[in-house]
Amino acid sequence: MKHFKKIMALALAGLALASCVNPSKTSEPTGDSGSKTVTIGYTQFPANVDPAAEYNGWFTVRYGVGETLFKMDDKLEVKPWLAEKIEAVSDLEWKITLKDKVVFQNGEKMTGEKVKASLERLVEKSERAAADLGIDSISAEGQTVTIKTKAVQPIMANLLAEPYSAIVDTTGKSASDKAPVGTGPYMVTKYTPESGAELKAYESYWDGKPKVANLKIKYFSDPTAISAALKSKEVDAVYGLPYANLSTYASDKNYKISEVEGSRYLAYYYNFENPYVADDKFRQALDTLVDKKTYSESLFKGSAVPAVGPFPTGFAFALQKSVHEFNVEKAKKLLDEAGYKDTDGDGYREKDGQKVSIELLSFTRLPEMPLAVEASQQQLKEVGIEATIKKVEVSAVASEKDYAFTPYAVVAAPIGDPYAFFNSAVKTNGAANIGHYSNPEADKKIEELATETNPAKRNQLSKEIQEIMDKDYGFTIIGFFKVALVMDKSVSGLESHPTDYYHVSNKLSKE
Numbered sequence: 001m002k003h004f005k006k007i008m009a010l011a012l013a014g015l016a017l018a019s020c021v022n023p024s025k026t027s028e029p030t031g032d033s034g035s036k037t038v039t040i041g042y043t044q045f046p047a048n049v050d051p052a053a054e055y056n057g058w059f060t061v062r063y064g065v066g067e068t069l070f071k072m073d074d075k076l077e078v079k080p081w082l083a084e085k086i087e088a089v090s091d092l093e094w095k096i097t098l099k100d101k102v103v104f105q106n107g108e109k110m111t112g113e114k115v116k117a118s119l120e121r122l123v124e125k126s127e128r129a130a131a132d133l134g135i136d137s138i139s140a141e142g143q144t145v146t147i148k149t150k151a152v153q154p155i156m157a158n159l160l161a162e163p164y165s166a167i168v169d170t171t172g173k174s175a176s177d178k179a180p181v182g183t184g185p186y187m188v189t190k191y192t193p194e195s196g197a198e199l200k201a202y203e204s205y206w207d208g209k210p211k212v213a214n215l216k217i218k219y220f221s222d223p224t225a226i227s228a229a230l231k232s233k234e235v236d237a238v239y240g241l242p243y244a245n246l247s248t249y250a251s252d253k254n255y256k257i258s259e260v261e262g263s264r265y266l267a268y269y270y271n272f273e274n275p276y277v278a279d280d281k282f283r284q285a286l287d288t289l290v291d292k293k294t295y296s297e298s299l300f301k302g303s304a305v306p307a308v309g310p311f312p313t314g315f316a317f318a319l320q321k322s323v324h325e326f327n328v329e330k331a332k333k334l335l336d337e338a339g340y341k342d343t344d345g346d347g348y349r350e351k352d353g354q355k356v357s358i359e360l361l362s363f364t365r366l367p368e369m370p371l372a373v374e375a376s377q378q379q380l381k382e383v384g385i386e387a388t389i390k391k392v393e394v395s396a397v398a399s400e401k402d403y404a405f406t407p408y409a410v411v412a413a414p415i416g417d418p419y420a421f422f423n424s425a426v427k428t429n430g431a432a433n434i435g436h437y438s439n440p441e442a443d444k445k446i447e448e449l450a451t452e453t454n455p456a457k458r459n460q461l462s463k464e465i466q467e468i469m470d471k472d473y474g475f476t477i478i479g480f481f482k483v484a485l486v487m488d489k490s491v492s493g494l495e496s497h498p499t500d501y502y503h504v505s506n507k508l509s510k511e
Contacts, residue, residue, distance in 0.1 A: 036510050037214040038491060040503075041226045043240030044365070045219035047193050048178040052125035057163030063199060063217060064210075064504030066166030066182030069096060069115070070157045072499050074260070076315075076416040078157045082110065082167055082183060086157050089146070092136070094156045098143045102206045104169040105187045112140030117170045119147075128431050129164045132420050152451040154458070158415040163501055185210040185506040195219055211493065211509040223367040230255075230486065236510065237487035237494055239503065242367035243303030249486050258496040262483035263312050263413060266304065266366065268376075268405045268476040269435040276358055277404050280473070281338035286405065287324060287473045288331040289379045296479040299375055300368050304479035309466045310412040310421060312480055316455075317418050317462035322470050332383050342384050349384040357386040361406035365394045369407040372478065398434045408434070409481075414499045418462045422446045426469060437474040 049065055051057030060066035069083040080086075084097045102110040116138045123130040136150045147156065159165065172181030178197075179188035185205040190198040197217040201210035218235055220226040227245045229235045241249075249255040268290065270277045277283050292306040309319030335341075340349040340356055349356045358380075362373040373389055380387045390403065397406055410432075412421040424432040427446045428439075442465050449461045469475060483496040485503070493507035 035214070036212045037216060038212050038237070038494075038508055038510050039216040039218055039235045040494075041218045041220055041229050041235040041238040041240075043220050043223050043226060043367075045194070045196065045217070048191065049188065049197075050125075050178075050180055051164050051166035051168065052122045052129065055164075057166050058501045060166045060180070060182065061163045061184075061501045062503040063188075063197070064184045064186040064215070064506075064508075065179060065188060065199070066163075066168060066184050068161050068163065068165045069098075069167065070161040071502070072161055072414070072416055072497075074498060076263075076413070076498055078161050078416060081161075082115075083160075086160075091152055092149050094147045094149075094153075096145045096147070096160075098145065099206075100143055102183055103204060104172060104181050104183055105174075105202045106169060106172045106181050107204065108169055108172065108181075110167065110183060112142055112145045114169060115145050115167055116140040118167045119145075119165070121168070121170050122164060126164055128424065129162075131423065131431070132159050132162070152453065154451065154453040155415070155417045155419060158417045159420070161415050162420070184504075186215050186504060194221075205506055208506050210506040215504060215508070223364060230488070233488070236491050237485060239485050240367075241484065241486050243481070243484075244301045244367075246303065246484060246486070247301070254489055255486060256489055256491075257484055257486050258494065259482050259484040260496045260498055261305070261312070262411070262481055262496075262498055262500060264409055264411045264481050264483065264500055265307055265310060266368065266372065266407060266409050266478045266481065267307075267310070268478065269408045270405045270437070270474060270476075271400075271403050271434075272436045272438070272474075273401060274358070274404050276356065279338060281334045282340065283473045285331040285334040285338075285383075286380075287476045288327050288334065289383065290324075290376065290476050290478060291326040291379075292324070292476075292478050293326070295372055295375065299371050300479065300481075303368075303484075304481045307477040307479050309470065310410075310475070310477050311418060311462075311466075315413065315418075317413075317459040319463055319466035319470060324470070324476065328379075328383065335383065335385075340384075347384060348386050355386065356384075357388065358404035359402055360387050360389050361397060361400060361403045362389050362391050363394050363397070363407070366409050366481070368481075369409070372407055405476075406434070411500050414501065417458075418465075419446075419449050419458075422449065422462075422465055426465065426474075435474070437469075437472070439468055439472055439474075442468045 046056040046059050049060040051060045070078050071081040073079050084099050087095045089095050134149045136148045139146045168180035174181050175189045176191040178191035186199040187202050188199050196219050199215040201213050223242050226238050230238050296304040296306045308322045311318035340351050342349050360373050362370045377387045424430045445465050452458050483500050485496050490511040493509045
């Protein structure tokens with residue numbers, strides 16, 4: 001029980017969960033949802049909205065289909081949602097009390113047994129969730145759920161706010177086999193991968209009747225087409241608009257923008273299986289050629305702020321100073337020192353008699369990604385490195401072998417804690433460690449972080465891990481993008497959030 005008091009302090013004082021909610025109070029229905037329809041355009045659309053599948057839970061929550069036991073507020077502090085409170089019973093045991101009036105979209109009451117079944121399904125289907133949560137067993141009685149873990153788990157409430165933890169009725173039948181029976185204000189009635197979805201309001205939603213009867217999600221594979229769709233009123237609101245287009249809408253009184261400083265970063269992930277990248281000086285030269293300031297302010301039209309590390313510096317666990325510097329002359333010197341020189345006068349460097357030519361990946365998960373890669377290609381040419389660009393789908397990045405670096409966009413701390421990011425993207429053989437980065441010292445500290453209950457020590461471990469990553473030049477974190485939803489002036493109740501996954505709610509309205 002040596003960690004018990006620390007866990008209790010973290011659960012009761014740090015999270016302040018028990019006193020945040022009056023469990024007996026839910027919102028009263030507000031108006032008739034009538035026959036109004038809101039159509040939202042997105043540049044991302046998954047194969048389904050099963051929260052246990054890949055990262056699809058983000059969309060389960062975005063579309064208002066599913067909800068989690070806890071949620072992040074606008075300061076990324078964890079609060080109750082479907083739960084009333086959480087208590088640490090022992091080092092390895094958490095007791096969660098559920099709200100009493102929550103119902104699923106099929107009218108079934110959310111009980112401890114239903115939540116138990118949902119979480120058991122999650123850990124069975126999602127390797128990522130199973131690794132994060134570390135659940136040994138779950139028991140239920142009435143409106144309580146008790147989770148026992150295999151090891152000390154100091155951030156259980158945060159992990160139960162991750163969208164993969166959206167609670168579903170495992171025995172319920174949805175109108176679409178692409179969606180679960182959730183507790184949210186909207187139910188999927190039709191889901192067409194690569195096209196879009198149709199949803200209808202759940203009139204008996206536990207937190208108050210939705211204001212809009214129908215919701216449509218329309219998918220745009222071309223980010224430039226989404227702006228035209230908003231202008232033509234094909235859609236009422238959009239997410240994923242190219243940032244270069246934002247100024248047009250900001251000055252037009254017919255539209256409004258909900259925008260917040262976000263924590264989604266754009267980075268270059270270096271591929272350590274590439275022989276050039278494996279050379280420390282070559283990799284440092286690549287990093288030194290990235291002009292974060294110009295990319296963020298000019299290339300991205302001021303829509304991003306330069307990053308120090310993977311977390312915004314406002315977080316207590318964030319790196320505050322980086323070894324990164326943009327210095328073209330330094331990059332040339334590093335290449336010279338490592339034996340990469342132009343010996344035949346053709347403008348390109350050679351090593352051991354072979355012309356140095358590298359491959360860069362490019363894809364359009366964010367419209368700004370190709371711009372960054374093209375800028376880097378030109379910068380590399382100026383220092384004598386030939387770089388070709390290979391366009392791929394985001395789903396294919398992990399299987400690519402020969403590239404030197406790829407852009408990548410991640411919200412590293414969507415649940416207000418750094419551990420999940422380190423464990424998946426930084427730790428050796430992590431599920432999202434696509435560049436095969438590995439440092440035994442970082443691995444050891446990540447393992448320590450997994451069970452450390454003292455908040456100050458967690459913050460310090462996080463900074464130390466980032467310092468190792470930084471000095472290894474394993475990643476170049478370029479900048480953090482703002483989160484923007486652009487909509488027709490008739491739309492209200494649709495607001496951006498720093499997590500990037502709370503969009504649709506029962507407050508969505510249209511005049």
